[in-house]
Amino acid sequence: MKKDKKENDVELRKKAEKKLKPEFVPIERLSDEDVRSLAHELQVYQIELDMQNEELRKSQQELENSRDKYSRLYDFAPVGYFTISNKGIILQANLTGAKMLGIERGELIDKPLALFIMKEDQDVFYLQRKEVCKIKGTKGTREFRMERKDGTQFYAQLECVAANDAGENSAGCMAVMIDITNRKQAEEELGEYRNHLESLVEERTRELKDSQAQTIRKEKLATVFQMASSLSNELRNPLTIMGNSAYFLKEKMGVTDDMVRKHLDFIHDEVFKSDKIISSILDLTRARSLSLIKADVNKIVQYALSEFKIAETIHIKTQLGEKLPIIELDHKRILSIFKNLIANSLQAMPEGGSLEIKTDVKGGFICIEFRDTGVGISEENIQKIFDPLFTTGEKGIGLGLAIAKEIIDEHKGSISVESEIEKGTISKIKLPIT
């Protein structure tokens, strides 16, 4: 309890009297002159003391003012200040620090700071504290995910500096806490934006490559078509002559030798077959626009299948979607595409296997899938299968898929092929529901 001024003065008086040494001359032995001069001196001392007292009061006031100023600066600083013990307990905190953690300052004292650090980051804080507290004056800065009393979260940067007065119960370190949530959010947004930009660039590059490849394929296809059609036209005349001659020899010249008649029949049949191939090549390569009619995709699949003589070693399974909408398409060309995909699958299964054909509706498209268990396509070859004249077949020309791609593109659909060597191939076509 504080003593009041009077008590203090009495005490001081007693102490002073005690100190009055015995060699001091008693007052009754002093002359009048001495007493007058002593009284004068005492009055001067009294004034001096009053002045000193005034000075003291002033400096005390100044001290209090500067303490107030310091504590205002400490409490309302834009960052949180914490004094943390060796064991991680909060010994002191400013008001900003308490506000950051969403708790009253009184409640905060004696609580571990780790209580407000998210579980995932607590180990990092422990290590940071240990590291900093080991050597006086060491600094350490880390970023943490924090959790306020009400459960809301924020990001903070904690800069810890080892306290000078080390010891069991002394302050382990001083920590400065800065709320960096806005910066982190900006960084995250920037990261997302960068990723978005990167994927946009990737997408654009892919599109550019695709369109370059498509242009090359189209140019190549046009050249091939031109060559094929002029060759077919050139071959047509000699073939017609050969056919007519064979017919003339057999029927008009009256050849009776069975062997000769048999061979003339061979010539006639092969000429007829070749003429059919030429007709289909000419039909395929003739540039003309699609002739769209309303059609049922399931029926085209069934018709395409019926055109094949399927070996017994091959198992055909169809899973045709019910209620497929009728769509507009170039019936003849779509049929020839389906036939090519079926032929490709059958050729890929010389030892037998299974071919499954599925149709259904997905996201505004009719999807047609041909899945076989054939030899598959190597990674190197799968890049080339849509190129005109690429073939691995002995009898193929390598135009089937190249033409299919053109026609499906014209229908605003898509065609893709996935394959695994020795496992099989899946060819997928998507046609838009118009």
Ligand SMILES: Nc1ncnc2c1ncn2[C@@H]1O[C@H](COP(=O)(O)OP(=O)(O)OP(=O)(O)O)[C@@H](O)[C@H]1O
């Ligand atoms: N289901 C499949 N299984 C294995 N390989 C396939 C399959 N489909 C296509 N291919 C590969 O793609 C190549 C190109 O096929 P595409 O249909 O364009 O030509 P082709 O069948 O060889 O000849 P064309 O169809 O002109 O008579 C084939 O030669 C083959 O190597």
Ligand SMILES: [Mg+2]
């Ligand atoms: Mg083919």
